[in-house]
Amino acid sequence: MRLRYTILTSILLITGFTTAHSQGSNDHIFPASAIAKPFIDFDSKGFLVNGKRTFIASAGLEYARIPHELWYDRLLRIKRAGFNCIEIYTIWNFHEEREGKFNFTGDRDLGKFLDIVKQLGLYAIVRVGPYYCAEWDNGGYPIWLKFKKGLRVREDNKPFEQYVDRFFDHLLPVVFQRQINKGGAVILVQLENEHPNGWGTIMPDGYFKHLQAKALNMGMQVPYFFSGLHHASDPAGDGKLDDDKRPNPWFSTEFWAVWYSQYGAKPGDAELYDRRTWKIIAHGGNGYNYYMAHGGSNFGYTNNDEDAASYDYGTGIGQAGDLRPIYYTFKRAAWFSRSFQDVLENSTNASDNYKGIAADTAIKVSARTSPAGDLIFLDNPGIAKVSTSLNIKGSEDLFAGKKINLQPKEIYPLVHNYKLNEDATLDWVLTRVFAIVKQANTTTIVVDAEAGDPLLLRFDTKVKASSASGSVKIDNNSVLINESMVATVEKPIEYTFNAGSRTIRIVAMNRTLTDKTWITETDGKNYIITGLNYVGDASIKNEQFKLTTETPLAQNAVQKAILYTDSKGIAFSIDGQKSNQQQTISLSNWQFKTAATNAATNVNTSGWLKSTDPQPMGADADVTADAWYRATLNIPSNGKYTLQVKGGGRGQAFIDGKPAAKWKLNDNELTLNLTKGKHTLAVFAAHDGRDKLAAYLGPIDEVDSKGLFGKAFIKKGGPFISELGDWYFAKASKKDDVKQGPPAFDTSVYKKYKIGNDVFNLKEGYAWFHATIPQQSAGTAKIQLLFKSVDENATVFINGKQVAHHDGWNQPFEVNITDAEILKHPVDLTVFIENYSNEGGIDQPVKINAIGDATAVTNWQLKGGPGDALAAQGWTMADAAKQMKNAPVFYRTTFSLPPSNGNTFIWRFDPEGLGHGSVWINGHNLGRYPEKLDMKGLYIPECWLKPGLNQVVVYDEDGNGINKTRIAAEEAAGRSIKEYSIPLN
Structure with missing residues (x-):
């Protein structure tokens, strides 16, 4: 079905193919080589980067969708949101548009991009393909692959592997020279992408083994996997992420943050994806990658048929670099996860230990425990705000009367027994922790709370503590902050105490201020800035902290801010002069010039591609979405004629240089009024992007071809193609039923069927499909049945007799009926469909072509491009x-x-x-x-x-x-x- 692609990527991948492809998937990761293990390693509980437990908070973006001049800007926005990693595709036809001509410069300079990633202190997950999907033209396959004899994609096919190897010879050194153990940013590599048969460490055939051997032989040393891990819009699902059989961390390589069909923020997006992120954190996930965190643009002719120029994705960083509400939910989850990564990357499920901690039984409780401490998550799954008291054994007096306020759908973290440093442990934190930042001998804990929420943090210290603040209660080796958040917070509330030589600073604010809080690492030190809409570059020069700040053009309020160094908070303000923008x-x-000179009768076609039959767009190595075709028509007498030829896209026909008719090329025929004699036919063809070929395996020479292609015929009269309607279906019990032939057509057995519907409920199965071909007009000796796509294999019967069999989904095929006697009566057409995964049926309308014998139109010419x-x-x-x-x-x-004067006008x-x-x-x-x-x-x-x-x-x-x-x-x-x-x- 045409929707198979989106169903595949938005439904079945939610389960990681665990239903239909359980034999072809796991969520395992191949370990690093011995030489790389000190730099990137993992165990069953989490990742270790440079020997340190590290939560991977990753942001998906594509350098191919961003001008190289803006790479640094977009990556810095990602870093400022708390992400420590990015994930990218290395799209094949972006680097080898034309066969054998590789481009890794300018916007295609992958090495420079990865160097900027490293410069910003981020890690990289690189998905090298050779297939990508990504709502990209042709799924990333270069168009010239369509014209390679015998080539079958994503299979153990020597021609395909030959071209993959040549691409990898240029691509992989760029990636592997930048592996983390070689001083670069790359910590993980993905081979292939969303393959129907092999995910994780599953290698079902020689194709997978070939990819593995090629990458290893070329120096891949970091951990790697096939196809992806836990792709879904809600990867945590029911929250059961712990798996004793899994030897590696739980990670989602595609956590779909909104969707490619959306532009901009929609109400509820931020709350929805916030919850889905916290489900991962709360239930033992060790990392995630948002696909996308920044979508970007489909420049040139890179869009597939579902998109145009914009690939905004409705996500956190807009197409133009603007920050959306969901950006701040990304930021909150990322900083929390990284602050407590020594728990989250080395934990086990401790939910039973904290059962009943919430007095309100509507609150669900999950927990993680580790040597570094415990995290308890209170989950309000309802649509109303909930307040609950806590039942904490041994601390009843302290928590008496305290209530936690959970917003609708919120997952609220509590912290217990968390070791801050050698001298201090967080015994309990009932306030939401935004981030913990180490600043020399100071540890700053940023918390957020709304009016009336508890500000309650209790510390245990190994040394005597002291504080100049009366709000910090010290009793022997116990430190307590126990207040309620004030109604209005224009600036943060600070609490500070000393434990030995170390300072603990608590900075409390509401969520509005944490959204405006930024953590920077500058000259090897961490700084916290709060109160600003966005902080870009930051540096120190001559005892001055220099920063670049960004304010929406429409805002005119003064921004009151504080810079927190390791020893103090420095207040400053930024003026709020509104910038008036010309709208x-x-x-x-x-000026204009015609782009239709190729329609004229006297065009010089010496440089055009010439062939007996028309060739698909791209056959002449053109990579644009436009092409011209030319041929000569010999018309024996005046009248209406129908030209038949396969096609894809949009067309405009010209006869002798004059516009004759618009043409939907997919209709495969065009009717024209012509006069006797020779005529020059010119056809302008265009398309709006090729299919991304998700989950497709096999030959691509005829899949989603554009322009004109195949045999061309012309005949007086017509049109001759019609769509076959009134379909019915009946379930079959097993594959061998086909040997018995179709059951007699009876509407008590057969049910009405609509083309494109799934009759298998996303499962393996078999079914009969029936339609009646109308009686043909007298003299008709031949018709063609045109099948554009069936899902997956088809056996065709005419009047109960098998006449054809076809294997493969999304591949057109034809069946000829050449018995004139049969065509004198209505014909029973029955199709036996074998469905082996996902949805199934007859994808596209079946058409009848009754043109019969017709005159061939030959000697075609093709020239691609708009000029x-x-x-x-x-x-x-x-x-x-x-x-x-x-x-x-x-x-x-x-x-x-006009000059920008410091403003960025979009x-x-x-x-x-x-x-x-x-x-x-x-x-x-x-x-x-x-x-x-x-x-x-x-x-x-x-x-x-x-x-x-x-x-x-x-x-x-x-x-x-x-x-x-x-x-x-x-x-x-x-x-x-x-x-x-x-x-x-």
């Missing part, structure tokens, strides 16, 4: 009278931008009034329009703009008018950037 830039003085959009010649002032209707056209003009090109096409700004291709998400306009990366004149070029494939377009501001994403210095003395 739109009008575009005028357009040179950036060429300086051939432009004239736009004039609708000069423009050919229903034909592609280029437009260009310039617009002016601009989008709004293609209102246009059809389908591409846009270039100063020579950079923004991607495809129209957008498919709930937003308007193609994002223009700020690094591609400049003060003064900027050029915009538009290629509209439909030839629509340009005058309604404009450059529009996305005000919500704009920000004011300023640098400040704070004296440290």
